[in-house]
Amino acid sequence: MAIALTAEGSPPASRRSRRRRPALPVLLVAPAVILLLLFTFAPAVYAFVLSLLKNHVSGGLLGTSNEQVFAGIENYIATLTDSEFWGSLGRMLLVAAVGVPTVLILATVFALCLDANRARLTGFSRLAIFLPYAVPGVIASLLWGFLYLPATSPIGGQFVDYFGNTTIFFAVANVAVWGVLGFNMVVLYTALKSIPRELFDAAQIDGASELQLALRIKLPMIAPAMTMVALFSVIGALQLFNEPTTLKPLTNAISSTWVPLMRVYTDSFVNNDIYGGAASAFTLLVMTVGVTVLVNVVGTRLSNRSSR
Amino acid sequence: MTAIATPRTASAAGRPTGFRRRPNLIPTIILLVGAVYCQVPVLWILIASTKSNGELFSTPPLVPSFDGSFWSNMTGILSYNHGIWLRWALNTVLYAGGGGALSTLIAASAGYALGKYTFRGSRFVFRTIVAAVLLPRSCGRRTQYLLLAPIGLTNTYWSVLLPQLVSPFAIYLCKIYAEASVPDELMEAARIDGATEWRIFHSIGLRLMGPALITVFLIQFIAVWNNFLLPFVMLTDNDLYPLTLGMYGMIMPTGGQPNQFSLVIAGVFLSIIPLAAIFLSLQRFWKIDLISGGVKL
Numbered sequence A: 001m002a003i004a005l006t007a008e009g010s011p012p013a014s015r016r017s018r019r020r021r022p023a024l025p026v027l028l029v030a031p032a033v034i035l036l037l038l039f040t041f042a043p044a045v046y047a048f049v050l051s052l053l054k055n056h057v058s059g060g061l062l063g064t065s066n067e068q069v070f071a072g073i074e075n076y077i078a079t080l081t082d083s084e085f086w087g088s089l090g091r092m093l094l095v096a097a098v099g100v101p102t103v104l105i106l107a108t109v110f111a112l113c114l115d116a117n118r119a120r121l122t123g124f125s126r127l128a129i130f131l132p133y134a135v136p137g138v139i140a141s142l143l144w145g146f147l148y149l150p151a152t153s154p155i156g157g158q159f160v161d162y163f164g165n166t167t168i169f170f171a172v173a174n175v176a177v178w179g180v181l182g183f184n185m186v187v188l189y190t191a192l193k194s195i196p197r198e199l200f201d202a203a204q205i206d207g208a209s210e211l212q213l214a215l216r217i218k219l220p221m222i223a224p225a226m227t228m229v230a231l232f233s234v235i236g237a238l239q240l241f242n243e244p245t246t247l248k249p250l251t252n253a254i255s256s257t258w259v260p261l262m263r264v265y266t267d268s269f270v271n272n273d274i275y276g277g278a279a280s281a282f283t284l285l286v287m288t289v290g291v292t293v294l295v296n297v298v299g300t301r302l303s304n305r306s307s308r
Numbered sequence B: 001m002t003a004i005a006t007p008r009t010a011s012a013a014g015r016p017t018g019f020r021r022r023p024n025l026i027p028t029i030i031l032l033v034g035a036v037y038c039q040v041p042v043l044w045i046l047i048a049s050t051k052s053n054g055e056l057f058s059t060p061p062l063v064p065s066f067d068g069s070f071w072s073n074m075t076g077i078l079s080y081n082h083g084i085w086l087r088w089a090l091n092t093v094l095y096a097g098g099g100g101a102l103s104t105l106i107a108a109s110a111g112y113a114l115g116k117y118t119f120r121g122s123r124f125v126f127r128t129i130v131a132a133v134l135l136p137r138s139c140g141r142r143t144q145y146l147l148l149a150p151i152g153l154t155n156t157y158w159s160v161l162l163p164q165l166v167s168p169f170a171i172y173l174c175k176i177y178a179e180a181s182v183p184d185e186l187m188e189a190a191r192i193d194g195a196t197e198w199r200i201f202h203s204i205g206l207r208l209m210g211p212a213l214i215t216v217f218l219i220q221f222i223a224v225w226n227n228f229l230l231p232f233v234m235l236t237d238n239d240l241y242p243l244t245l246g247m248y249g250m251i252m253p254t255g256g257q258p259n260q261f262s263l264v265i266a267g268v269f270l271s272i273i274p275l276a277a278i279f280l281s282l283q284r285f286w287k288i289d290l291i292s293g294g295v296k297l
Helices: A002-008 A013-020 A024-051 A074-080 A083-115 A122-133 A138-147 A168-194 A198-205 A210-221 A223-238 A242-251 A260-270 A276-308 B003-012 B025-048 B053-058 B069-079 B084-116 B121-132 B135-148 B157-164 B168-181 B184-192 B196-224 B230-232 B245-252 B258-281 B290-295
Strands: A053-062 A063-069
Touching: A002 A074, A002 A260, A024 A053, A024 A276, A024 B084, A024 B121, A024 B157, A024 B168, A024 B196, A053 A276, A074 A276, A083 A122, A083 A168, A083 A210, A083 A223, A083 A260, A083 B025, A122 A168, A122 B025, A138 A168, A138 A242, A138 B025, A138 B245, A138 B258, A168 A210, A168 A223, A168 A242, A168 B025, A198 A210, A198 B084, A210 A223, A223 A276, A242 B184, A242 B245, A260 A276, A260 B230, B025 B258, B053 B258, B069 B084, B069 B258, B084 B121, B084 B157, B084 B168, B084 B196, B135 B157, B135 B230, B157 B230, B168 B196, B184 B196, B230 B245, B245 B258
Parallel strands: none
Antiparallel strands: A053 A063
């Protein structure tokens, strides 16, 4: 930063010649910055602009013509007063309410078990639990879809309706949990590995049991990593799309607007309402950023309190 | 891992001091239950791939069939629609492998520059990237499509490759790792010896960052392979589909009569096997501490 500041003013000539600023770092950052501007920030700005426009159809005797006109917050009002928008948001929250705590709890329990003294076959179990991470959501949904279908189910699909009104939320959450559990477990396990071992020895000399060790010492120490796992899971849930979309052909329980992102897709591509779609997408974006900030703040509070 | 653990358990049980090394049963059992949960679908696909369509619905789900349907399923999916499955597989390698490698390179150079140099605007760029990590990218897909449409990029390989070339998360990881693994003293010593900045980057920086770059590549590979929405939105031409989109199309109600199930199952089976093999062979290169280490900052 100091270099940057002197560069903005007129730096003494001696200083400039002593330390010539290389051009390389700027060249190295350039591709990333350009791509980021083109494919992440520009689309976000464009979405915002589109969300403020609408199609104006002017009819005449010689046919109709379309033109884009400014709509103000009309599209946002339409989105926010649409019961289907809140419906899709509610369904997504239900899946998240099932899935996020499950991922967090199971990943933590498995990580603590991997780290426990004298646990056996940990190499095998760790790999077996991690492997689904390499299976893309669409393939995972196909896999589980067949497991849910009454005709092919090996897990009692003939007796339990996995696509029922309530069970569907668990069915979708299960596919997502299956896919991300192992990755989060390894993240937490690595965090556990970085705790100094002397701490455990001291506790065990004081007579702490394995369980006490896990709950009283290890758990608080990995609280920041758990916050991150929670954050990533929440962001993942907000972007839920692959699993319900792939399960949709197998059941009538999933509509084409089942979760918000599916609704954005249907609006934009099936109904060809890009302006409404952009408004929903932008509303969703603002909500996601809000939730992200919230989880971060709450997580930091919690981990500060527990480390005190 | 298992091969090492098993004999040790056996010999420990035989020794009188075995009491201290007695396996801790509860965590072992919990982990095995987790392993079973995670492997049941894979096991089922293994069994289902040995069945013909009729057997799929008429025989018990967990009993494999040995009448040679396995081979007819495999040849069935490989020759489906003039061998389009292999085309999808090659596309996937291009998208996930090529895209993953390119995006790792872009992230590595940006991370190295941000981690090892201070230049005008470097802090601003880094803060923007941290913000972008948290910005959910899927929300912008539809508009990316609209932006690419006028320049004729939709329904091309580029339309799926380009938007995924830059990953703020990968840049963030590379920056953290460059700071930790490339010592200033080494760069200074190379400068005194007359090395150019470029030379320092590719023969010191990239080399020291190597282990992290493999992890970043694997994360990027999975991210592209897992991204369904982008190709779903961008591509209309069957020949450009990745595996995920292609097989999704096969179960769609229009073409997805139950008679295609055994083909889709064979396709799923064939796409999981190489992936598992890649992961098992690259297992020791995984450096997840890179990610959990990122929490501290």
